[in-house]
Amino acid sequence: MKTILIFIFFLTASSFDLKANLESAPSLITKSFTTSLGDEGHLWEVSGLPVDDSKPVIFLIGGLRGDEPYSVAAIEHFMINLDQDYRNGDDDAVELLSRVTFRAIPGLNPSGLKLAAGIPAMFPWNGVSWDDDGDGFKDEDPPFDLNGDGVIGSVRIEKPWGEWKEVLSKDDLEITKMKKADFVKGEKGGWILRDIEGDDSDGDGLYGEDGLGGISLDRNFPYNWQFPYSNSGGGPFAVSESEVKFVVDELLVSPEVAFIVNVRDLGAGMAYPMSNESSDKTPQKDKKIFEAIGERFKQQTPYESFFMAKDGPESWSKKGNFLDWAYAGLGRWSVSVGLWGLPKEHEETGELIFEKAWHQVSEKEWFDVVGYQDWTSYKEGEESSGWPIYGRSRIPDGETRLTGILDSWLKSLVGELPILNIAIEESERLGSETVKVKLRVWNSGLLSTDSDMSSRIRESSNVWVRFPESDSMLVVGLPQINLGSFAPGESRSWEWVIKGREKIEVSPTHPRSFVNSLTIDPKEIK
Structure with a gap:
């Protein structure tokens, strides 16, 4: 039986001591890479025997943003503890690693993490200076907390020609929302609204639009990357950042990668591709499999939500994101998992549960937990408001x-991966040394050997069966059989006429599946 390789990818955690983790598991590091700012990241691996490249891979990637330290901590914890269990002879760990290998990049974005550790705000970037507003200057106009309430929110300015009006919340919350006035209906405006709180430091008429370190790794992948989208953080061209190039190069030369998980700090549930900004749609055959994966995920975790990535946190569905590239560009089964939302405790067990995904929580629920800073003045006629960064972002x-x-x-x-089995369906002796066998291969796993998307983009790997080198001779039939892809439960058959008395071992081959072999003994065929 072939072994599966699980590849895990996460962002560096600023809240945890990465150096201590590295020192505690130096034997897990197999490769290193250098970020665009010169910081070092590492590829980890935990594997059992046999240690070789014949094992298929499940690749987990997380922490693409500078403000996602917990995804790194989660993977480092998993990798170190699994390795320790294996070394201590734990039966479950030995059995697991006899079938799979786990790889991890605990910190894809160490440069961004270092910077984000000192910033009480969202920071999706990798720290590389970028001219977000296209004025020829870089990082010169960052958002700023004008009224000193600890929140970088929105700004409203009282002007008689303003198009915006106040709307009181329907939830009895201390929130005053803004809505564009319908002047045709006789509504009055009176306010100008700016989305981002900050000064116009560069005098270009825009506010807080060009902050520190403007390239987001999760907008720099090659699938659906578009110019001039780079002005919104995607970089000067696709795969411009060395961190992204490392990931792309690793996966392009790894046909054994069977399943990819993108772990995020926020989300509180599982999402599958495609995004609302993608040019393709998820095929229905794949969608059904994704839904089954999501149901099993909910059964085994405290998370109760499964959704399409486009319906999740806004940052998950940008052009050039990793998840869509892994699925629609590389052609591999891929999902995202978010760690955090609005937590609750189970009434009986006290265990942590997330009943709703991050984006499904209402403003009323967020308000009860983290509050909201309503409009307060920082200058005559000018006010700002917003949600606290911690709790929602x-x-x-x-x-x-x-x-x-x-x-x-x-x-x-x-247990999700394809399992290819082979058996003799029919057999007949044609002569003293000649037999005819009808062989059948079927997939008893939960995943297709390749997604329907991979077939569409011509990135699938077909299942093959080859007549083995031996003293026996293939009289009738093709020595190499291309069986194509296998959906769960699907099977195909073919016939061989074999001359000889020696036993032969036959097995299907596929880089991303477990395979079982069959021994054919001509002497036992009647």
Whole structure:
């Protein structure tokens, strides 16, 4: 039986001591890469025997943003503990790693993490200076907390020609919303609204639009990358950042990658591609499989939500994102998993649960937990408001309840993969040394050997069966049989006429599937 390789990819955690983790597991590091700013990242691997490249891969990637430290901590915890269990002879770990290998890049974006550790706000970038507003200057006009309330929110300015009007919340919340006035209906405006709180530091008439470090790794992947979208953080061209190039190069030369998981700090659930900004749609055959994966995910984790990525956090569905490239560009089964939302405790067990995904939580629920800074003045006629960064945009520092939250599910991924079996369906003796056999191969796993999307983009790997080199001779039939792709439960058959008395071993081959072999003994065929 072939072994599966699970590849895990996460962002560096600023809230945890990465150096200590590296020192505790130096033997896990197999490769290193240098970021665009010169920082070092690492590829980890945990594997059992046999250690070779014949094992298929499940590739997990997370922490693409500078403000996603918990995804790194989750993977480092998983990798180190699995390695320790294996070295201590734990039966479950030995069995698991006899079938799969786990690889991880715990920090794809170490440069961004270092910078984000000192910024109490969202920071999706990798720290590379970028001219977001196209004025010839870089990072010169960052957002700024004008009224000192700890929130970088929106700004409204009272002007008689303003198009915006106040709308009181329907939830009895201390929130005053803004809505464009319908002047045809006789509504009055009176306010100008700016989305981002900040000064116009560069005098270009825009506010807080060009902050520190403007390239987002999760907008720099080659699928659906578009210019001039780079002015919104995608970089000067696709795969311009060395961190992204490392990932793309690794996956392009890894046909054994069977399944990819993109772990995020925010989200509180599982999402599947495609995004609302993608040019393709998820094929219905793949969607059904994704839905089955999501149901099993909900059964094995505290998360109760499964959704399409376009319906999740806004940052998951930008052009050039990793998830869409992994699925629609590379052609591999891929999902995203978000760690954090609005947490609750189970009434009976006290365990942490997330009943809703991050984006499904209402403003009323967020208000009850983290509050809201309503409009306050910082200058005559000018006010700002918004949600606190921690609670809605970042995981609170020191949160410990996420430790190990994905461990059991990550281990269970081995059960998702395709399993190719082979058996003799019919047999007949034609002579003293000649037999005819009808062989059948079927997939008893939960995944197709390749997604329907991979076939569409011509990135699928067909299942082959080859007549083995031996003293026996193939009289009738093709020595190499191309069986194509296999959906769960699908089977195909063919016939061979074989001359000889020696036993031969036959097995299907596919780089991303478990395979079982069959021994044919001509002497036993009647």
